[in-house]
Amino acid sequence: MIVGVGIDVAEIDRFAAALERTPQLAERLFVTGELLLPGGERRGVASLAARFAAKEALAKALGAPRGLRWTDAEVVTEDSGQPVLLVRGTVAARATALGVRHWHVSLSHDAGVASAVVIAER
Template sequence: MIIGVGIDVAEIDRFGVSMRRTPGMAERLFVERELYLPSGERRGTASLAARFAAKEALAKALGAPAGLLWTDAEVVTEDSGQPRLVVSGTVAARAELLGVRSWHVSLSHDAGVASAVVIAEG
């Protein structure tokens, strides 16, 4: 049973400007594993914008309640390249309250826009 669906878009250049202009923003939005590739290289702006869009879409799928922490939702990449959500803390508590047992996430970025769709399933 589908409990919630969320979609979000982020303009990549605008997101990049915000990240450069606001010290500490990256650490408030992302956990270290999201910021860096396994090689230790920092992820590009398009990839981070898509991850941010996924977190926004996740919040929408949960009904956009107040109090969710950005770092309590992590977008990880499987060896296959498929994105997956890992939730903890405030996000996990809200998901449990709603009966969410699994997540589906899709990310994309093209033509200057990053997008994400999240489905919460019970």
């Protein structure tokens, strides 16, 4: 049973400008594993914008409650290339309260826009 669905878009140039204006923003939004590619290089801004959109979509799927921490949701990429959500702390607590047992996430970026869809399933 679907508990919630969230969708979000992020304008990549606008997101890049926000990261440039506020250097600490990336560390407030993402855990280290999200900021770096498997080889240790810094992840590109389009990919980060899609991950940010996923976190926004996740919050919407959970009913957009106050108090969720950005770093309590992590988007990881499996070897197959599929994105997967890992949740802990405030996000895990809200998901547990709603009975969420499985996440579906899709990320995309094209034509200057990053997007994400998250489905929370019981």
